[in-house]
Amino acid sequence: MNELCMNHLSFSQLTQAEQCPYAYYLIRIAGIQPQENAFSQAGSFVHHLLADWARGMNSLEELPVLWAAGFSEYVTECFPPYLEAKDYRRKLLESVGAYFKHFRGFPGYDIIAAEQPFTSSLAGEPFMGVIDLILRDQATGEYVVVDHKSSSLSSFRRSKRAMYRQVLLYAKYLADHFGTFPARLCFNLFRESVLDEQPFRSEDYVEAVHWAEDTIRAMNERDLTDWFELRPDQFYCTNLCPARGNCSYGCWQNHTKGVDRNEKQPQPVPA
Numbered sequence: 001m002n003e004l005c006m007n008h009l010s011f012s013q014l015t016q017a018e019q020c021p022y023a024y025y026l027i028r029i030a031g032i033q034p035q036e037n038a039f040s041q042a043g044s045f046v047h048h049l050l051a052d053w054a055r056g057m058n059s060l061e062e063l064p065v066l067w068a069a070g071f072s073e074y075v076t077e078c079f080p081p082y083l084e085a086k087d088y089r090r091k092l093l094e095s096v097g098a099y100f101k102h103f104r105g106f107p108g109y110d111i112i113a114a115e116q117p118f119t120s121s122l123a124g125e126p127f128m129g130v131i132d133l134i135l136r137d138q139a140t141g142e143y144v145v146v147d148h149k150s151s152s153l154s155s156f157r158r159s160k161r162a163m164y165r166q167v168l169l170y171a172k173y174l175a176d177h178f179g180t181f182p183a184r185l186c187f188n189l190f191r192e193s194v195l196d197e198q199p200f201r202s203e204d205y206v207e208a209v210h211w212a213e214d215t216i217r218a219m220n221e222r223d224l225t226d227w228f229e230l231r232p233d234q235f236y237c238t239n240l241c242p243a244r245g246n247c248s249y250g251c252w253q254n255h256t257k258g259v260d261r262n263e264k265q266p267q268p269v270p271a
């Protein structure tokens, strides 16, 4: 076991390690301060507002007002220049504002928990997560796990299978605490005002657990700083990666698509 063995793994850490082991290394092992981005800041604010609503701390009528009033305070980073040039900030403010304006909650369901933290283990490693929302169908008593996502519909569709792994792994919490797996899993794509739902299937759950265990084993066996293990994507590296400020690939000018054995390994940028 290498030094990757940390206190708790999360789904986002697993996907980060799968996408770029070097980013995982810089943040979780080298201990650099993760860098925020405007997309994640906006998403966190929406999660915060929906969690407070689910806990009865704000009303449906207040949601669009709170969103508009707090947006500038929460979203302090810039969006990528080409999006700022297209007035993306204002469009996001308006599209999510429209979502909140028309949001009517989840009629027919009782809210069981919001932002529910849990811990379990995968491949012998402690694992943790936070379930955005747990609902119970008033007619059938069945449980539904809901995850709020800021993804566009097109990007969600491209990575739908990978995204559902997250809520499948979270479903274990319900089995442990309510004695049953959820009947359905749901993504609330708030930017699109779309709810994407699928039934819980045990074969999908087994696949998600195998994926997580395989990913953990690969992380433990590989050299996370190995240049040839990097899988940089230009947009992700230069705009989203939380380690972009400490990696030469985080600079647009330095970024080279693909892996070229003649290129230098990205080096952490001194703080």
Ligand code: SF4
Binding pocket: 020, 022, 023, 026, 230, 231, 232, 233, 236, 237, 238, 241, 242, 243, 244, 247, 248, 249, 250, 266
């Ligand atoms: S900027 Fe790119 S190559 Fe560098 S750590 Fe982040 S994802 Fe990996």
